[in-house]
Amino acid sequence: xxxxxxxxxxxxxxxxxxxxxxxxxxxxxxxxxxxxxxxxxxxxxxxxxxxxxxxxxxxxxxxxxxxxxxxxxxxxxxxxxxxxxxxxxxxxxxxxxxxxxxxxxxxxxxxxxxxxxxxxxxxxxxxxxxxxxxxxxxxxxxxxxxxxxxxxxxxxxxxxxxxxxxxxxxxxxxxxxxxxxxxxxxxxxxxxxxxxxxxxxxxxxxxxxxxxxxxxxxxxxxxxxxxxxxxxxxxxxxxxxxxxxxxxxxxxxxxxxxxxxxxxxxxxxxxxxxxxx
Numbered sequence: 001x002x003x004x005x006x007x008x009x010x011x012x013x014x015x016x017x018x019x020x021x022x023x024x025x026x027x028x029x030x031x032x033x034x035x036x037x038x039x040x041x042x043x044x045x046x047x048x049x050x051x052x053x054x055x056x057x058x059x060x061x062x063x064x065x066x067x068x069x070x071x072x073x074x075x076x077x078x079x080x081x082x083x084x085x086x087x088x089x090x091x092x093x094x095x096x097x098x099x100x101x102x103x104x105x106x107x108x109x110x111x112x113x114x115x116x117x118x119x120x121x122x123x124x125x126x127x128x129x130x131x132x133x134x135x136x137x138x139x140x141x142x143x144x145x146x147x148x149x150x151x152x153x154x155x156x157x158x159x160x161x162x163x164x165x166x167x168x169x170x171x172x173x174x175x176x177x178x179x180x181x182x183x184x185x186x187x188x189x190x191x192x193x194x195x196x197x198x199x200x201x202x203x204x205x206x207x208x209x210x211x212x213x214x215x216x217x218x219x220x221x222x223x224x225x226x227x228x229x230x231x232x233x234x235x236x237x238x239x240x241x242x243x244x245x246x247x248x249x250x251x252x253x254x255x256x257x258x259x260x261x262x263x264x265x266x267x268x269x270x271x272x273x274x275x276x277x
Contacts, residue, residue, distance in 0.1 A: 121273060122157035127178055129250075129267030133195065133259045141206070141251045143176035144192060144260070144267045151264035158182075161271050170247060174210050177249040178269065180242045184276020188220060189237035190250040193266035195259045196231045204253040205234040207269065212246035223253070233266070239274065 128151035129144045136142050148163055160182045164170050170179060180186075192205045204223035209215050222236035234252075242248070250269040252260065260267055 121276075123160040123182075123273035124154070124156045124270070125159075125161045125178070125272075126154040126268055126270045127161075127163070128153060128265055129260070131262070131264040133262040134252075134267070135259050136194070136252050136254050136257070138254055138257045141208075141253050143174070144250045144252060144269075145176040146178055146250065146269055158273075160184075160186075160273055164247065170211065174247045174249060177210060177247040178271070179211075180244055180246040180248070182273070182276060183241075183243045185239060185241050185274040187237070187239050187272040187274055188248070188270070189235065190220075190269045191233045191235045191267065192250070192252045193231065193233045193261045193263065194226060194252070194254065195261060196228070198258040199256050200228045201226055201254060201256040201258075203234050203258075205236045206251050206253070207236060207238075207240075207248055208251060209240075209242075210247050210249050212243055215246075226254075231261075 127146040127148070130147060131150040134142070134144060146163070153163075161178045161180055164174060164177060164179055166175075188207050190205055190207050192203075194203050202223055203226040204221060206219045206221040208219040209217075218240070220236045220238040220240070222234060224232070224234055226232065226234075240248075248269075248271075250267065252267075
């Protein structure tokens with residue numbers, strides 16, 4: 001290999017530099033230097049103190065060197081505001097895969113509006129007895145006739161009990177009771193005010209099922225001593241499971257013959273729906 005040819009040129013001397021077909025043409029002042037033909041294998045270029053050194057190496061070209069290290073994949077990172085997060089999220093685009101690194105989850109959203117109130121079945125009935133007094137013989141349970149023709153009944157919500165009037169198939173069985181229309185648990189309450197002028201003794205009131213799977217097998221009963229001259233209602237209450245078609249009655253008892261008061265609201269039976277299928 002021969003010594004390289006060194007050509008030194010300063011910025012002030014260079015008139016023009018052009019390259020055509022791998023030939024470098026350098027003009028110094030008004031003169032053009034001898035064209036230099038170069039290729040990638042034969043050209044060395046160095047710059048020191050504003051001097052360009054172009055070395056043309058003569059001789060054979062050596063074998064190619066080992067491959068350089070593999071280039072790293074370019075990663076472009078940008079900051080963009082997330083539409084849902086309170087802080088910035090990192091969005092990373094990879095040139096090769098265009099993948100993304102998922103950011104942290106955003107904060108929990110606000111609680112939604114409250115839904116409409118649920119509906120519940122409401123039902124209440126208060127059935128009153130007759131406007132006139134009813135005779136109560138001694139030592140026998142007597143049904144108090146519940147008839148809306150006297151004192152109008154109080155009924156609110158869904159009707160779940162009904163009057164048994166003349167001509168009804170159940171009238172001959174119970175002309176005094178009320179009939180259930182919807183199966184469920186009911187709170188039952190009843191009251192009778194006895195005539196205060198008809199002696200002392202024991203008075204009792206009960207609510208009993210007279211038609212249904214358990215007719216005559218259960219009752220809500222309350223009894224108290226009744227001193228002469230006292231106007232005290234005898235009341236009874238409790239819960240009972242009733243089926244549609246069942247009939248219940250309000251009944252009164254005394255150990256000495258008496259009667260009820262002629263006040264139209266002195267005898268009544270209430271049924272309030274609690275729950276059901």
